[in-house]
Amino acid sequence: MLRVAVPNKGALSESASAMLNEAGYRQRRDTRELVMVDPDNDVEFFFLRPRDIAVYVGAGTLDVGLTGRDLFLDAQVDAEELMSLGFGASTFRFAGPVGDFTTIDQLEGKRVATSYDGLLRAYLAERGITASVVRLDGAVESSVRLGVADAIADVVETGTTLRAAGMEIFGEPILKSEAVLIGRKDAEHPAGLDVLIRRLRGVLVARQYVMMDYDVRRELLDEAAARTPGLESPTVSPLQDSGWVAVRSMVKRTDTNRIMDELYDIGARAILVSTIHACRI
Numbered sequence: 001m002l003r004v005a006v007p008n009k010g011a012l013s014e015s016a017s018a019m020l021n022e023a024g025y026r027q028r029r030d031t032r033e034l035v036m037v038d039p040d041n042d043v044e045f046f047f048l049r050p051r052d053i054a055v056y057v058g059a060g061t062l063d064v065g066l067t068g069r070d071l072f073l074d075a076q077v078d079a080e081e082l083m084s085l086g087f088g089a090s091t092f093r094f095a096g097p098v099g100d101f102t103t104i105d106q107l108e109g110k111r112v113a114t115s116y117d118g119l120l121r122a123y124l125a126e127r128g129i130t131a132s133v134v135r136l137d138g139a140v141e142s143s144v145r146l147g148v149a150d151a152i153a154d155v156v157e158t159g160t161t162l163r164a165a166g167m168e169i170f171g172e173p174i175l176k177s178e179a180v181l182i183g184r185k186d187a188e189h190p191a192g193l194d195v196l197i198r199r200l201r202g203v204l205v206a207r208q209y210v211m212m213d214y215d216v217r218r219e220l221l222d223e224a225a226a227r228t229p230g231l232e233s234p235t236v237s238p239l240q241d242s243g244w245v246a247v248r249s250m251v252k253r254t255d256t257n258r259i260m261d262e263l264y265d266i267g268a269r270a271i272l273v274s275t276i277h278a279c280r281i
């Protein structure tokens with residue numbers, strides 16, 4: 001049975017379970033459930049703290065896990081990213097009191113508070129900066145005001161928490177993170193893993209693409225089809241009126257309206273857009 005780790009609470013938990021559910025796996029109903037078997041798919045789900053997931057996968061006791069790239073890298077375990085999951089995006093950045101810092105070189109000899117000390121130490125060492133790392137569990141933004149640090153390295157999503165604490169970011173992002181599927185390094189995929197990956201890819205594609213249908217005069221087909229190349233090639237079907245054809249193609253959701261406008265200008269009509277419920281690419 002494939003053993004999969006899923007965040008039990010926090011920023012990634014709901015989206016992770018929703019994605020697995022969309023991929024056809026059973027998910028827990030009660031948030032206090034810690035283990036759940038999906039007998040139809042022969043998968044066992046373990047609901048764990050997202051920070052601990054990398055530890056279990058690294059130790060080989062669980063096959064794969066859904067967690068944040070930042071949490072995975074921070075844990076410095078022997079595992080690898082198998083795919084990104086398209087949610088839980090954040091950046092990991094330096095911040096300090098407004099006006100105090102402009103470059104990371106100014107961190108030399110200073111105290112930097114963070115919940116991600118593995119990531120931070122590796123980053124500072126790579127750049128030859130000697131600073132003392134203060135490991136905190138959370139609410140790191142308060143550490144400077146409370147006198148235990150001079151700057152922080154923390155997760156920034158909207159920046160609201162930083163602003164409220166009178167701080168600003170400086171330097172390049174340390175890391176761009178999102179939710180990822182991690183698994184054992186160079187290991188042969190256990191039974192069920194390839195299906196899980198294919199299903200998760202299907203969810204990503206179904207979320208990122210729409211299906212576009214339109215009719216166009218045969219002589220304008222090449223021009224129109226160039227706007228909707230699809231993943232492989234658009235489907236072209238004859239219409240009763242031999243001067244026209246029907247075209248069907250997958251289009252990036254974010255490009256939908258621009259492409260509809262372009263197709264209309266070319267002369268396409270009856271342009272219809274529908275969501276993709278599920279797919280295997």
Ligand SMILES: Nc1ncnc2c1ncn2[C@@H]1O[C@H](COP(=O)(O)OP(=O)(O)OP(=O)(O)O)[C@@H](O)[C@H]1O
Nearest residue numbers: 009010011012068069070071088089090155157177
């Ligand atoms: N606004 C956000 N706040 C915190 N984490 C976020 C946010 N957006 C995305 N994430 C991602 O979610 C993960 C952190 O999840 P979570 O908040 O559950 O962990 P935690 O902060 O260690 O736990 P907790 O806050 O419950 O003590 C990281 O991968 C992080 O990049």
Ligand SMILES: O=P(O)(O)OC[C@H]1O[C@H](OP(=O)(O)OP(=O)(O)O)[C@H](O)[C@@H]1O
Nearest residue numbers: 138139140155156157158159160161162
């Ligand atoms: O840029 P923002 O949108 O404001 O989000 C970032 C904040 O959210 C997270 O805190 P969380 O709620 O997880 O609490 P924690 O600091 O105790 O982990 C993170 O640690 C930042 O503090």
Ligand SMILES: [Mg+2]
Nearest residue numbers: 010011138139
């Ligand atoms: Mg948190």
